[in-house]
Amino acid sequence: MSGAADDPRARIERLYRSESRPVLATLIRLLGDFDLAEEALQDAFTAAVAQWPRDGLPANPRAWLVSTGRFKAIDRLRRRARFDAALGELAARLDDQVPDPADQDDETLGDDRLRLIFTCCHPALPPDAQVAMTLREVCGLTTEEVARAFLSRAPTVAQRIVRAKARIREDAIPYEVPPPDELADRLAAVLRVVYLVFTEGYAPATGESVVRADLAAEAIRLGRLLAELLPDEPEVLGLLALMLLTDARRAARATADGRLVLLADQDRSRWDRDGIAEGTALLRRAVAAEPVGPYTLQAAIAATHARAASAEATDWDRIVGLYDLLARADPSPVVELNRAVAVAMRDGPAAGLALVDDLLGRGQLAGYHLAHAARADLLRRLGRPGEARAAYRRALALAGQEPERRFLQARLAELGTGPDGGG
Protein backbone atom coordinates (compact mmCIF):
# COMPACT_ATOMS: atom_id res chain seq x y z
CA MET A 1 0.00 0.00 0.00
CA SER A 2 1.50 3.31 -0.98
CA GLY A 3 1.33 5.89 1.74
CA ALA A 4 1.53 9.05 -0.33
CA ALA A 5 -0.89 11.58 1.13
CA ASP A 6 -2.30 12.66 -2.23
CA ASP A 7 -2.55 9.19 -3.72
CA PRO A 8 -6.31 8.85 -4.37
CA ARG A 9 -6.26 5.14 -3.59
CA ALA A 10 -4.64 5.78 -0.21
CA ARG A 11 -7.25 8.47 0.45
CA ILE A 12 -10.07 6.10 -0.46
CA GLU A 13 -8.49 3.50 1.79
CA ARG A 14 -8.48 6.00 4.68
CA LEU A 15 -12.03 7.02 3.86
CA TYR A 16 -13.05 3.38 3.94
CA ARG A 17 -11.77 3.14 7.50
CA SER A 18 -13.55 6.30 8.67
CA GLU A 19 -16.71 6.18 6.52
CA SER A 20 -17.57 2.55 5.83
CA ARG A 21 -19.35 2.04 9.20
CA PRO A 22 -21.49 5.21 9.17
CA VAL A 23 -22.35 4.58 5.50
CA LEU A 24 -23.28 0.97 6.26
CA ALA A 25 -25.45 2.11 9.19
CA THR A 26 -27.43 4.42 6.90
CA LEU A 27 -27.65 1.91 4.05
CA ILE A 28 -29.16 -0.68 6.41
CA ARG A 29 -31.92 1.82 7.23
CA LEU A 30 -32.50 2.77 3.59
CA LEU A 31 -32.44 -0.79 2.25
CA GLY A 32 -33.91 -2.57 5.26
CA ASP A 33 -31.46 -5.46 5.13
CA PHE A 34 -27.94 -6.08 6.41
CA ASP A 35 -26.75 -8.20 3.48
CA LEU A 36 -28.17 -5.89 0.85
CA ALA A 37 -26.53 -2.95 2.65
CA GLU A 38 -23.15 -4.69 2.76
CA GLU A 39 -23.33 -5.40 -0.95
CA ALA A 40 -24.30 -1.77 -1.56
CA LEU A 41 -21.36 -0.59 0.56
CA GLN A 42 -19.02 -2.77 -1.48
CA ASP A 43 -20.51 -1.39 -4.73
CA ALA A 44 -20.23 2.20 -3.52
CA PHE A 45 -16.54 1.86 -2.72
CA THR A 46 -15.88 0.01 -5.99
CA ALA A 47 -17.50 2.96 -7.79
CA ALA A 48 -15.42 5.39 -5.71
CA VAL A 49 -12.19 3.63 -6.68
CA ALA A 50 -13.21 3.90 -10.34
CA GLN A 51 -14.46 7.49 -10.30
CA TRP A 52 -12.70 9.56 -7.66
CA PRO A 53 -9.17 9.34 -9.06
CA ARG A 54 -10.62 10.58 -12.37
CA ASP A 55 -13.23 13.10 -11.19
CA GLY A 56 -11.81 14.13 -7.83
CA LEU A 57 -13.27 13.62 -4.38
CA PRO A 58 -16.93 14.63 -3.95
CA ALA A 59 -17.68 17.51 -1.58
CA ASN A 60 -19.43 15.18 0.86
CA PRO A 61 -17.97 11.69 0.43
CA ARG A 62 -20.28 10.11 2.99
CA ALA A 63 -23.43 11.36 1.23
CA TRP A 64 -21.97 10.34 -2.14
CA LEU A 65 -21.27 6.84 -0.88
CA VAL A 66 -24.76 6.49 0.61
CA SER A 67 -26.47 7.74 -2.58
CA THR A 68 -24.32 5.59 -4.82
CA GLY A 69 -24.72 2.51 -2.64
CA ARG A 70 -28.48 2.89 -2.56
CA PHE A 71 -28.71 3.46 -6.29
CA LYS A 72 -26.49 0.45 -7.02
CA ALA A 73 -28.54 -1.77 -4.70
CA ILE A 74 -31.78 -0.84 -6.44
CA ASP A 75 -30.13 -1.40 -9.81
CA ARG A 76 -28.84 -4.77 -8.66
CA LEU A 77 -32.29 -5.83 -7.42
CA ARG A 78 -33.82 -4.84 -10.78
CA ARG A 79 -31.32 -6.99 -12.61
CA ARG A 80 -31.95 -9.90 -10.27
CA ALA A 81 -35.70 -9.54 -10.79
CA ARG A 82 -35.21 -11.56 -13.97
CA PHE A 83 -34.77 -14.58 -11.72
CA ASP A 84 -36.92 -13.57 -8.76
CA ALA A 85 -39.88 -11.28 -9.42
CA ALA A 86 -40.22 -10.32 -5.73
CA LEU A 87 -36.91 -8.47 -5.98
CA GLY A 88 -38.34 -6.24 -8.69
CA GLU A 89 -41.15 -5.20 -6.40
CA LEU A 90 -38.64 -4.55 -3.62
CA ALA A 91 -36.57 -2.41 -5.99
CA ALA A 92 -39.62 -0.37 -6.98
CA ARG A 93 -40.61 0.11 -3.34
CA LEU A 94 -37.11 1.23 -2.37
CA ASP A 95 -36.87 3.52 -5.36
CA ASP A 96 -39.85 5.75 -4.60
CA GLN A 97 -39.66 5.48 -0.84
CA VAL A 98 -36.91 7.78 0.29
CA PRO A 99 -35.76 11.33 -0.27
CA ASP A 100 -32.24 11.63 -1.55
CA PRO A 101 -30.11 10.59 1.43
CA ALA A 102 -27.59 13.24 0.48
CA ASP A 103 -30.11 15.76 1.80
CA GLN A 104 -30.19 14.21 5.24
CA ASP A 105 -28.64 16.04 8.13
CA ASP A 106 -25.86 14.82 10.38
CA GLU A 107 -28.28 14.10 13.19
CA THR A 108 -30.19 11.53 11.15
CA LEU A 109 -26.92 9.93 10.12
CA GLY A 110 -25.75 9.86 13.75
CA ASP A 111 -29.04 8.21 14.69
CA ASP A 112 -28.30 5.53 12.12
CA ARG A 113 -25.14 4.60 13.99
CA LEU A 114 -27.16 4.34 17.20
CA ARG A 115 -29.78 2.23 15.39
CA LEU A 116 -27.02 -0.10 14.29
CA ILE A 117 -25.55 -0.37 17.79
CA PHE A 118 -28.93 -1.06 19.39
CA THR A 119 -29.75 -3.65 16.73
CA CYS A 120 -26.43 -5.47 17.14
CA CYS A 121 -26.97 -5.53 20.93
CA HIS A 122 -30.63 -6.55 20.71
CA PRO A 123 -31.64 -8.83 23.60
CA ALA A 124 -33.13 -11.35 21.14
CA LEU A 125 -29.55 -12.17 20.09
CA PRO A 126 -27.36 -14.36 22.31
CA PRO A 127 -24.63 -12.40 24.17
CA ASP A 128 -21.69 -13.78 22.15
CA ALA A 129 -23.54 -12.88 18.94
CA GLN A 130 -24.11 -9.35 20.26
CA VAL A 131 -20.36 -8.97 20.80
CA ALA A 132 -19.45 -10.41 17.40
CA MET A 133 -22.07 -8.30 15.58
CA THR A 134 -21.00 -5.11 17.36
CA LEU A 135 -17.32 -5.62 16.61
CA ARG A 136 -17.91 -6.51 12.98
CA GLU A 137 -20.75 -4.20 11.96
CA VAL A 138 -20.14 -1.18 14.21
CA CYS A 139 -16.36 -1.29 14.61
CA GLY A 140 -15.52 -2.79 11.22
CA LEU A 141 -13.40 -5.68 12.47
CA THR A 142 -13.26 -8.68 10.17
CA THR A 143 -14.72 -12.00 11.27
CA GLU A 144 -11.18 -13.36 11.46
CA GLU A 145 -10.09 -10.48 13.73
CA VAL A 146 -13.02 -11.05 16.07
CA ALA A 147 -12.18 -14.75 16.20
CA ARG A 148 -8.51 -14.08 16.97
CA ALA A 149 -9.37 -11.57 19.69
CA PHE A 150 -11.63 -14.07 21.44
CA LEU A 151 -9.43 -17.08 20.71
CA SER A 152 -12.20 -18.80 18.83
CA ARG A 153 -12.38 -20.24 15.31
CA ALA A 154 -13.42 -18.00 12.44
CA PRO A 155 -16.15 -20.41 11.19
CA THR A 156 -17.69 -20.40 14.69
CA VAL A 157 -17.81 -16.60 14.80
CA ALA A 158 -19.04 -16.46 11.19
CA GLN A 159 -21.96 -18.79 12.00
CA ARG A 160 -22.88 -16.67 15.00
CA ILE A 161 -23.07 -13.63 12.73
CA VAL A 162 -25.03 -15.47 10.03
CA ARG A 163 -27.53 -16.71 12.64
CA ALA A 164 -27.83 -13.27 14.25
CA LYS A 165 -28.64 -11.68 10.89
CA ALA A 166 -31.19 -14.38 10.12
CA ARG A 167 -32.73 -13.73 13.52
CA ILE A 168 -32.92 -9.99 12.88
CA ARG A 169 -34.63 -10.66 9.54
CA GLU A 170 -37.01 -13.38 10.74
CA ASP A 171 -38.05 -11.63 13.93
CA ALA A 172 -38.31 -8.36 11.98
CA ILE A 173 -36.30 -6.65 14.72
CA PRO A 174 -36.91 -2.95 14.03
CA TYR A 175 -33.91 -0.85 13.03
CA GLU A 176 -34.43 1.88 15.57
CA VAL A 177 -33.24 3.68 18.65
CA PRO A 178 -35.51 2.20 21.35
CA PRO A 179 -38.44 4.34 22.52
CA PRO A 180 -37.89 6.21 25.83
CA ASP A 181 -39.66 3.61 27.99
CA GLU A 182 -37.28 0.88 26.74
CA LEU A 183 -34.15 2.97 26.42
CA ALA A 184 -32.72 2.32 29.90
CA ASP A 185 -32.84 -1.48 29.60
CA ARG A 186 -31.66 -1.54 26.03
CA LEU A 187 -28.83 0.88 26.78
CA ALA A 188 -27.76 -1.33 29.69
CA ALA A 189 -27.40 -4.19 27.19
CA VAL A 190 -25.29 -2.02 24.87
CA LEU A 191 -23.03 -0.90 27.72
CA ARG A 192 -22.64 -4.51 28.84
CA VAL A 193 -21.36 -5.46 25.38
CA VAL A 194 -18.93 -2.52 25.31
CA TYR A 195 -17.65 -3.34 28.80
CA LEU A 196 -17.32 -7.02 27.93
CA VAL A 197 -15.17 -6.12 24.93
CA PHE A 198 -13.11 -3.84 27.14
CA THR A 199 -12.54 -6.39 29.90
CA GLU A 200 -11.66 -9.06 27.34
CA GLY A 201 -9.10 -6.60 25.99
CA TYR A 202 -7.84 -5.39 29.34
CA ALA A 203 -7.91 -8.65 31.28
CA PRO A 204 -8.41 -11.55 28.89
CA ALA A 205 -9.79 -14.63 30.61
CA THR A 206 -7.28 -16.92 28.94
CA GLY A 207 -4.17 -16.80 26.86
CA GLU A 208 -0.68 -15.45 26.74
CA SER A 209 -0.83 -11.72 27.28
CA VAL A 210 -1.96 -9.47 30.12
CA VAL A 211 -3.83 -7.13 27.79
CA ARG A 212 -5.16 -7.28 24.25
CA ALA A 213 -4.75 -3.61 23.55
CA ASP A 214 -6.68 -3.76 20.27
CA LEU A 215 -9.90 -4.87 21.92
CA ALA A 216 -9.55 -2.34 24.74
CA ALA A 217 -9.00 0.37 22.12
CA GLU A 218 -12.07 -0.76 20.16
CA ALA A 219 -14.17 -0.65 23.33
CA ILE A 220 -12.95 2.86 24.10
CA ARG A 221 -13.73 3.93 20.54
CA LEU A 222 -17.23 2.52 20.95
CA GLY A 223 -17.53 4.30 24.28
CA ARG A 224 -16.51 7.60 22.68
CA LEU A 225 -19.02 7.10 19.87
CA LEU A 226 -21.80 6.44 22.39
CA ALA A 227 -20.79 9.46 24.47
CA GLU A 228 -20.92 11.59 21.33
CA LEU A 229 -24.34 10.25 20.31
CA LEU A 230 -25.88 10.10 23.81
CA PRO A 231 -24.07 12.90 25.67
CA ASP A 232 -26.67 13.14 28.46
CA GLU A 233 -26.74 9.49 29.53
CA PRO A 234 -24.81 9.33 32.83
CA GLU A 235 -23.81 5.67 32.55
CA VAL A 236 -22.52 6.18 28.99
CA LEU A 237 -20.18 8.84 30.40
CA GLY A 238 -19.46 6.70 33.46
CA LEU A 239 -18.47 3.69 31.38
CA LEU A 240 -16.19 5.74 29.13
CA ALA A 241 -14.61 7.30 32.25
CA LEU A 242 -14.12 3.85 33.76
CA MET A 243 -12.48 2.49 30.62
CA LEU A 244 -10.18 5.50 30.22
CA LEU A 245 -9.14 5.49 33.88
CA THR A 246 -8.49 1.76 33.80
CA ASP A 247 -6.69 1.84 30.47
CA ALA A 248 -4.48 4.69 31.74
CA ARG A 249 -2.76 2.11 33.96
CA ARG A 250 -2.08 -0.27 31.08
CA ALA A 251 1.62 0.51 30.60
CA ALA A 252 2.31 -0.14 34.29
CA ARG A 253 0.23 -3.29 34.47
CA ALA A 254 2.83 -5.65 33.04
CA THR A 255 6.62 -5.79 32.94
CA ALA A 256 8.48 -5.74 29.62
CA ASP A 257 8.63 -9.54 29.71
CA GLY A 258 4.89 -9.84 30.25
CA ARG A 259 4.70 -10.35 34.02
CA LEU A 260 1.66 -9.02 35.81
CA VAL A 261 2.20 -6.11 38.24
CA LEU A 262 -0.43 -5.58 40.95
CA LEU A 263 -1.95 -2.14 41.44
CA ALA A 264 -0.07 -1.63 44.72
CA ASP A 265 3.30 -2.35 43.06
CA GLN A 266 2.80 -0.40 39.84
CA ASP A 267 5.16 2.39 38.83
CA ARG A 268 2.62 5.20 38.93
CA SER A 269 4.83 7.51 36.90
CA ARG A 270 3.98 5.25 33.94
CA TRP A 271 0.26 5.90 34.25
CA ASP A 272 -1.13 7.89 31.35
CA ARG A 273 -1.90 11.32 32.81
CA ASP A 274 -3.93 12.48 29.78
CA GLY A 275 -6.17 9.44 30.02
CA ILE A 276 -6.64 10.06 33.75
CA ALA A 277 -7.47 13.73 33.16
CA GLU A 278 -10.00 12.90 30.45
CA GLY A 279 -11.53 10.10 32.52
CA THR A 280 -11.80 12.29 35.60
CA ALA A 281 -13.50 15.09 33.64
CA LEU A 282 -16.00 12.59 32.19
CA LEU A 283 -16.60 11.18 35.66
CA ARG A 284 -17.52 14.65 36.90
CA ARG A 285 -20.03 15.03 34.07
CA ALA A 286 -21.45 11.54 34.80
CA VAL A 287 -21.91 12.31 38.50
CA ALA A 288 -23.55 15.66 37.69
CA ALA A 289 -25.93 14.05 35.17
CA GLU A 290 -27.39 11.66 37.77
CA PRO A 291 -28.51 9.06 38.67
CA VAL A 292 -25.16 7.53 39.61
CA GLY A 293 -24.98 3.98 38.28
CA PRO A 294 -22.57 1.07 38.64
CA TYR A 295 -20.17 2.13 35.86
CA THR A 296 -19.91 5.64 37.30
CA LEU A 297 -19.22 4.20 40.77
CA GLN A 298 -16.50 1.95 39.38
CA ALA A 299 -15.06 4.95 37.55
CA ALA A 300 -15.08 6.87 40.85
CA ILE A 301 -13.11 4.03 42.46
CA ALA A 302 -10.63 4.03 39.57
CA ALA A 303 -10.29 7.82 39.86
CA THR A 304 -9.57 7.53 43.58
CA HIS A 305 -6.70 5.14 42.78
CA ALA A 306 -5.51 7.43 40.00
CA ARG A 307 -5.29 10.38 42.40
CA ALA A 308 -3.15 8.56 44.97
CA ALA A 309 0.64 8.86 44.88
CA SER A 310 1.00 5.31 46.25
CA ALA A 311 -1.07 2.38 47.49
CA GLU A 312 -0.52 3.53 51.10
CA ALA A 313 -1.53 7.11 50.30
CA THR A 314 -4.82 5.94 48.75
CA ASP A 315 -8.06 7.14 50.32
CA TRP A 316 -9.16 3.59 51.26
CA ASP A 317 -12.02 4.88 53.37
CA ARG A 318 -13.52 6.53 50.30
CA ILE A 319 -12.96 3.39 48.25
CA VAL A 320 -14.72 1.20 50.82
CA GLY A 321 -17.59 3.72 50.82
CA LEU A 322 -17.83 3.59 47.01
CA TYR A 323 -17.86 -0.22 47.12
CA ASP A 324 -20.72 -0.04 49.64
CA LEU A 325 -22.69 2.06 47.13
CA LEU A 326 -21.73 -0.28 44.31
CA ALA A 327 -22.80 -3.35 46.30
CA ARG A 328 -26.21 -1.72 46.65
CA ALA A 329 -26.48 -0.56 43.02
CA ASP A 330 -25.20 -3.77 41.48
CA PRO A 331 -24.92 -6.53 44.10
CA SER A 332 -22.45 -9.25 43.21
CA PRO A 333 -19.95 -11.46 45.04
CA VAL A 334 -17.12 -9.98 42.94
CA VAL A 335 -17.98 -6.50 44.23
CA GLU A 336 -17.97 -7.89 47.78
CA LEU A 337 -14.56 -9.45 47.17
CA ASN A 338 -13.16 -6.13 45.98
CA ARG A 339 -14.72 -4.40 48.95
CA ALA A 340 -13.04 -6.94 51.26
CA VAL A 341 -9.65 -6.16 49.70
CA ALA A 342 -10.25 -2.43 50.22
CA VAL A 343 -11.27 -3.07 53.83
CA ALA A 344 -8.01 -4.99 54.30
CA MET A 345 -6.11 -1.95 53.08
CA ARG A 346 -8.04 0.34 55.42
CA ASP A 347 -8.34 -1.82 58.56
CA GLY A 348 -5.62 -4.43 58.10
CA PRO A 349 -5.44 -7.92 56.53
CA ALA A 350 -7.29 -9.69 59.36
CA ALA A 351 -10.45 -7.62 58.77
CA GLY A 352 -10.25 -8.34 55.03
CA LEU A 353 -9.64 -12.05 55.54
CA ALA A 354 -12.74 -12.37 57.74
CA LEU A 355 -14.84 -10.92 54.88
CA VAL A 356 -13.23 -13.13 52.20
CA ASP A 357 -13.68 -16.25 54.35
CA ASP A 358 -17.28 -15.31 54.93
CA LEU A 359 -17.82 -14.95 51.16
CA LEU A 360 -16.17 -18.30 50.41
CA GLY A 361 -18.04 -19.84 53.34
CA ARG A 362 -21.30 -18.90 51.65
CA GLY A 363 -20.15 -21.04 48.73
CA GLN A 364 -19.74 -18.01 46.47
CA LEU A 365 -16.67 -17.46 44.31
CA ALA A 366 -15.23 -20.88 45.26
CA GLY A 367 -14.29 -21.38 41.60
CA TYR A 368 -13.00 -17.84 41.07
CA HIS A 369 -9.19 -17.77 41.07
CA LEU A 370 -8.95 -14.14 42.19
CA ALA A 371 -10.88 -14.92 45.41
CA HIS A 372 -8.24 -17.51 46.36
CA ALA A 373 -5.42 -15.24 45.21
CA ALA A 374 -6.77 -12.41 47.40
CA ARG A 375 -7.13 -14.79 50.34
CA ALA A 376 -3.57 -16.06 49.78
CA ASP A 377 -2.22 -12.53 49.75
CA LEU A 378 -3.99 -11.65 53.01
CA LEU A 379 -2.66 -14.83 54.68
CA ARG A 380 0.83 -14.01 53.45
CA ARG A 381 0.59 -10.53 54.95
CA LEU A 382 -0.65 -12.04 58.23
CA GLY A 383 2.47 -14.24 58.36
CA ARG A 384 0.63 -17.53 57.75
CA PRO A 385 2.77 -18.92 54.88
CA GLY A 386 1.45 -22.49 54.99
CA GLU A 387 -2.16 -21.47 54.50
CA ALA A 388 -1.07 -18.84 51.96
CA ARG A 389 0.68 -21.52 49.91
CA ALA A 390 -2.44 -23.70 49.88
CA ALA A 391 -4.55 -20.76 48.75
CA TYR A 392 -2.09 -19.78 46.01
CA ARG A 393 -2.13 -23.39 44.78
CA ARG A 394 -5.92 -23.33 44.62
CA ALA A 395 -5.83 -20.01 42.72
CA LEU A 396 -3.23 -21.43 40.32
CA ALA A 397 -5.40 -24.47 39.63
CA LEU A 398 -8.25 -22.14 38.58
CA ALA A 399 -6.36 -19.39 36.69
CA GLY A 400 -6.51 -19.50 32.89
CA GLN A 401 -4.34 -16.55 31.91
CA GLU A 402 -0.62 -17.21 31.52
CA PRO A 403 0.73 -13.99 33.10
CA GLU A 404 -1.57 -14.46 36.09
CA ARG A 405 -0.35 -18.04 36.43
CA ARG A 406 3.27 -16.91 36.33
CA PHE A 407 2.50 -14.27 38.95
CA LEU A 408 0.92 -16.82 41.27
CA GLN A 409 3.81 -19.22 40.74
CA ALA A 410 6.28 -16.47 41.62
CA ARG A 411 4.38 -15.68 44.83
CA LEU A 412 4.35 -19.38 45.69
CA ALA A 413 8.10 -19.60 45.11
CA GLU A 414 8.70 -16.58 47.39
CA LEU A 415 6.91 -18.39 50.20
CA GLY A 416 9.41 -21.26 50.04
CA THR A 417 8.62 -24.91 50.41
CA GLY A 418 7.32 -25.31 53.93
CA PRO A 419 4.31 -27.47 54.70
CA ASP A 420 0.93 -26.30 53.45
CA GLY A 421 -1.46 -25.12 56.09
CA GLY A 422 -5.14 -25.88 56.31
CA GLY A 423 -7.95 -23.93 54.68
Add this chain to the structure above:
Amino acid sequence: MRYLCLVYADEATLNAMPQDEVDALIDETMATNEELAGSGQLVLAEALEQVDAATTVRVRDRRLSATDGPFAETREQLGGFLLVEARDLNEAIRIAGRIPAARVGSVEVRPVIDLRRERSAP
Protein backbone atom coordinates in the same frame (compact mmCIF):
# COMPACT_ATOMS: atom_id res chain seq x y z
CA MET B 1 -8.55 -12.13 1.62
CA ARG B 2 -9.27 -14.75 -1.00
CA TYR B 3 -11.72 -17.55 -0.45
CA LEU B 4 -12.45 -20.57 -2.60
CA CYS B 5 -16.13 -21.42 -2.87
CA LEU B 6 -16.40 -25.09 -3.81
CA VAL B 7 -19.80 -25.87 -5.24
CA TYR B 8 -21.04 -29.39 -4.60
CA ALA B 9 -24.20 -30.94 -5.98
CA ASP B 10 -25.69 -34.36 -6.52
CA GLU B 11 -25.02 -35.15 -10.19
CA ALA B 12 -27.97 -37.53 -10.28
CA THR B 13 -30.29 -34.70 -9.21
CA LEU B 14 -28.78 -32.35 -11.81
CA ASN B 15 -29.05 -34.97 -14.54
CA ALA B 16 -32.71 -35.50 -13.68
CA MET B 17 -33.53 -31.78 -13.93
CA PRO B 18 -35.70 -30.68 -16.89
CA GLN B 19 -33.66 -28.80 -19.49
CA ASP B 20 -35.50 -25.49 -18.98
CA GLU B 21 -34.58 -25.55 -15.29
CA VAL B 22 -30.97 -26.33 -16.15
CA ASP B 23 -30.98 -23.42 -18.61
CA ALA B 24 -32.40 -21.09 -15.98
CA LEU B 25 -29.76 -22.18 -13.47
CA ILE B 26 -27.00 -21.60 -16.02
CA ASP B 27 -28.38 -18.15 -16.95
CA GLU B 28 -28.58 -17.14 -13.33
CA THR B 29 -25.10 -18.49 -12.61
CA MET B 30 -23.64 -16.44 -15.46
CA ALA B 31 -25.51 -13.35 -14.30
CA THR B 32 -24.24 -13.81 -10.74
CA ASN B 33 -20.67 -14.27 -11.94
CA GLU B 34 -20.96 -11.14 -14.02
CA GLU B 35 -22.31 -9.21 -11.04
CA LEU B 36 -19.48 -10.44 -8.80
CA ALA B 37 -16.92 -9.54 -11.44
CA GLY B 38 -18.48 -6.07 -11.69
CA SER B 39 -18.07 -5.44 -7.99
CA GLY B 40 -14.47 -6.63 -8.08
CA GLN B 41 -15.15 -9.69 -5.95
CA LEU B 42 -14.62 -12.43 -8.51
CA VAL B 43 -11.12 -13.70 -9.29
CA LEU B 44 -12.12 -16.80 -11.24
CA ALA B 45 -15.19 -18.98 -11.65
CA GLU B 46 -15.45 -22.23 -13.55
CA ALA B 47 -17.91 -25.09 -13.83
CA LEU B 48 -16.53 -28.62 -14.06
CA GLU B 49 -17.39 -31.65 -16.17
CA GLN B 50 -18.98 -34.41 -14.16
CA VAL B 51 -16.78 -36.78 -12.17
CA ASP B 52 -16.91 -39.52 -14.82
CA ALA B 53 -14.63 -37.23 -16.83
CA ALA B 54 -12.11 -37.04 -13.98
CA THR B 55 -8.66 -38.56 -13.91
CA THR B 56 -6.62 -38.85 -10.75
CA VAL B 57 -2.85 -38.53 -11.02
CA ARG B 58 -0.27 -39.76 -8.52
CA VAL B 59 3.53 -39.93 -8.58
CA ARG B 60 5.06 -42.69 -6.45
CA ASP B 61 8.72 -43.68 -6.72
CA ARG B 62 9.00 -41.35 -9.73
CA ARG B 63 6.31 -43.33 -11.53
CA LEU B 64 3.27 -41.50 -12.69
CA SER B 65 -0.03 -43.28 -12.50
CA ALA B 66 -3.33 -42.07 -13.87
CA THR B 67 -6.59 -43.65 -12.81
CA ASP B 68 -10.26 -42.98 -13.43
CA GLY B 69 -12.25 -41.15 -10.84
CA PRO B 70 -12.52 -40.32 -8.05
CA PHE B 71 -15.84 -42.08 -7.81
CA ALA B 72 -16.47 -40.96 -4.28
CA GLU B 73 -19.13 -42.58 -2.16
CA THR B 74 -20.42 -39.12 -1.17
CA ARG B 75 -23.78 -38.03 -2.42
CA GLU B 76 -22.57 -34.64 -3.66
CA GLN B 77 -19.78 -34.08 -6.15
CA LEU B 78 -17.62 -31.06 -6.91
CA GLY B 79 -19.32 -29.30 -9.78
CA GLY B 80 -17.54 -25.97 -9.96
CA PHE B 81 -15.71 -23.33 -8.03
CA LEU B 82 -15.41 -19.59 -7.53
CA LEU B 83 -12.29 -17.91 -6.27
CA VAL B 84 -13.51 -14.70 -4.64
CA GLU B 85 -11.97 -11.66 -3.04
CA ALA B 86 -13.76 -10.73 0.20
CA ARG B 87 -13.11 -8.58 3.23
CA ASP B 88 -13.70 -11.46 5.61
CA LEU B 89 -15.30 -14.86 6.04
CA ASN B 90 -18.80 -13.46 6.45
CA GLU B 91 -18.53 -11.53 3.20
CA ALA B 92 -17.35 -14.72 1.49
CA ILE B 93 -20.30 -16.58 3.02
CA ARG B 94 -22.65 -13.89 1.74
CA ILE B 95 -21.20 -14.30 -1.75
CA ALA B 96 -21.50 -18.10 -1.47
CA GLY B 97 -25.15 -17.64 -0.54
CA ARG B 98 -25.74 -15.90 -3.85
CA ILE B 99 -24.41 -18.77 -5.94
CA PRO B 100 -27.57 -20.19 -7.56
CA ALA B 101 -26.30 -23.78 -7.23
CA ALA B 102 -26.33 -23.32 -3.43
CA ARG B 103 -30.10 -23.83 -3.72
CA VAL B 104 -29.54 -27.24 -5.35
CA GLY B 105 -26.38 -28.42 -3.61
CA SER B 106 -23.99 -26.86 -1.13
CA VAL B 107 -21.03 -24.50 -1.16
CA GLU B 108 -17.91 -25.08 0.91
CA VAL B 109 -16.08 -21.84 1.70
CA ARG B 110 -12.33 -22.21 2.30
CA PRO B 111 -9.92 -19.39 3.11
CA VAL B 112 -6.92 -19.31 0.79
CA ILE B 113 -3.54 -19.24 2.48
CA ASP B 114 -0.31 -17.74 1.27
CA LEU B 115 2.12 -20.66 1.15
CA ARG B 116 5.13 -18.37 1.41
CA ARG B 117 3.78 -17.03 4.70
CA GLU B 118 3.02 -20.52 5.93
CA ARG B 119 6.64 -21.52 5.54
CA SER B 120 8.35 -21.45 8.93
CA ALA B 121 11.81 -20.27 7.79
CA PRO B 122 12.65 -17.75 5.04
